[in-house]
Structures are given as structure tokens and as C-alpha cells.
Amino acid sequence: MSDLAARLRTxxxxxxxxxxxxxEALPEDPTELFLAWLxxxxxxxxxxxxxxxxxTLLADGSPVGRTLILKDLDEAGFHVSTRNTSRKAQQVREDPRAAMTFFWRESGRQVQIAGTVVALGEDVSQxxxxxxxTSDGQPNPEWQVYALRPERFEFLQARADRNHVRAGYVREGGRWSHGPVTTPAG
Known part of the structure; x- marks a missing residue:
């Protein structure tokens, strides 16, 4: 074990x-649980x-991530914003599949949300x-709000013994199904 590994363990x-x-008490709609945790x-x-x-995904399929903030959540999905000329905007135009990972260390909670990104209207963006x-009060034609329309959620509640509790949701035919998420031993 390296010195770094030993320090990281402490x-x-x-x-x-x-x-x-x-x-046993999961809501039918995962956004209810997400909003409660938020x-x-x-x-x-x-x-x-x-x-x-x-x-998001690069052209070769490699994932790339960056930290953003959630701007809103409504029937369109989970909102983020950027310039429509940014690398992430280009990536979602080329492949709209994306994911978000929220982590709240204070409670040991994490939520992963995966789905498809869509551009919202000019009115929402402006x-x-x-x-x-930092707005100067003038419209910005490059500004774009996008919404991630969720297809999968995974909620993780950490435990000190590292036997974390996970709940997964999948959208099937317009409805959510859910249950525990298990990971293979090993």
C-alpha cells in the first residue's frame, strides 16, 4: 500500500x-423522493x-463530466443551462443521452439520474x-436551458458498514417501476 493509499484510508x-x-416506503414517482432529499x-x-x-458522451462514446447546478425541475425534466456554443451543448446535440449525479456528503446520500436531454424554448432560456x-438585462441569444428527461434513477443511502442501501427506478411505458438495487458480491 502506498503512502497515499494509507492516508486516504484515514x-x-x-x-x-x-x-x-x-x-418498503418508496413513492411511486422518483421525483418525490428526489425532491424530499434535495x-x-x-x-x-x-x-x-x-x-x-x-x-455527457464524447463523439467516441467516452463519458465526460463537469459540475453544474440544477436550475429547476418540472414536467419537462431536470433543468441545466449553458451557452448553445459550449462543448456540452455540442455533445448533447450529437448524442442526447446524459446523466446527473448528486452527492450530499452531510447525509451520505447520492442520486444518479439518467435520460435524454432536450433543449427548452427560447422563453425559458431568456x-x-x-x-x-451577472445579467446586464439584455437577452442572450446563445443562452440555452436544457432538460434531462429521466428514464432511470438510483438512490443510494450510505451506511457506516458500507452495506449501502440502494433503490432503483426505471421508466417503462410511461410508468415508473422501482425496487432495491443489488450489486454482485466481489
């Missing part, structure tokens, strides 16, 4: 007390509880642009 991992994830993160005083890793703290 770093604190999870808080002493963490909430539970009751697999509200818990906001109430905890966590810094940037709306930050997530947004993953409202977002004009609400930015």
Missing part, C-alpha cells in the same frame, strides 16, 4: 448519524445542494439568463 468518510432509506440537503445548510456532476446575477 480520511473521514460519512457522518456518524445518517438517515435510513426504507425500501429539501433535506437545503435544510441542512449544505453548500450548493443543487450542484451535481453532469455527464428568463433563466435574465435572472442570472
Amino acid at each position: 480520511l473521514p468518510a460519512f457522518p456518524e448519524e445518517m438517515p435510513d432509506l426504507d425500501l 429539501e433535506d440537503a437545503i435544510a441542512s445548510g449544505a453548500r450548493q445542494p443543487h450542484a451535481m456532476t453532469f455527464q 428568463r433563466d439568463w435574465l435572472a442570472r446575477p
Whole structure:
């Protein structure tokens, strides 16, 4: 074991007390659980509880991620924004499959959301642009709001013994199905 590996093993991992994830009490709609966890993160005083890793695909199929913030959540999906000339905008034009990973270390919670990205209308994009703290009050034709339309969710509640509890949701025929997510031993 290297010195780095030994040092990394000594770093604190999870808080002493963490909430539970009751697999018997999952809501039918995963956005309900997501919003409850997001509200818990906001109430905890966590810094940037709306930050997530947004993953897109390069032309060769390799994943690439960057940290973005969730701008909104509605019937269109999970909103993010960027210039329509950015690399991530180009990537979602070439392959609209993407994923988001939220991590709230204060509660040991993580949510992965995967689906397809769509560009939202000019009105939504300009409202977002004009609400930015750096906006000069002028429209920005390069600004674009996108929505990730979820097809899969995985909720993870960490446990100190590392036997984390996972719940997965999959959209099938317009309806959500859910259950525990198990990982193979090894």
C-alpha cells in the first residue's frame, strides 16, 4: 500500500448519524423522493445542494463530466443551462443521452439520474439568463436551458458498514417501476 493509499484510508468518510432509506416506503414517482432529499440537503445548510456532476458522451462514446447546478425541475425534466456554443451543448446535440449525479456528503446520500436531454424554448432560456446575477438585462441569444428527461434513477443511502442501501427506478411505458438495487458480491 502506498503512502497515499494509507492516508486516504484515514480520511473521514460519512457522518456518524445518517438517515435510513426504507425500501418498503418508496413513492411511486422518483421525483418525490428526489425532491424530499434535495429539501433535506437545503435544510441542512449544505453548500450548493443543487450542484451535481453532469455527464455527457464524447463523439467516441467516452463519458465526460463537469459540475453544474440544477436550475429547476418540472414536467419537462431536470433543468441545466449553458451557452448553445459550449462543448456540452455540442455533445448533447450529437448524442442526447446524459446523466446527473448528486452527492450530499452531510447525509451520505447520492442520486444518479439518467435520460435524454432536450433543449427548452427560447422563453425559458431568456428568463433563466435574465435572472442570472451577472445579467446586464439584455437577452442572450446563445443562452440555452436544457432538460434531462429521466428514464432511470438510483438512490443510494450510505451506511457506516458500507452495506449501502440502494433503490432503483426505471421508466417503462410511461410508468415508473422501482425496487432495491443489488450489486454482485466481489
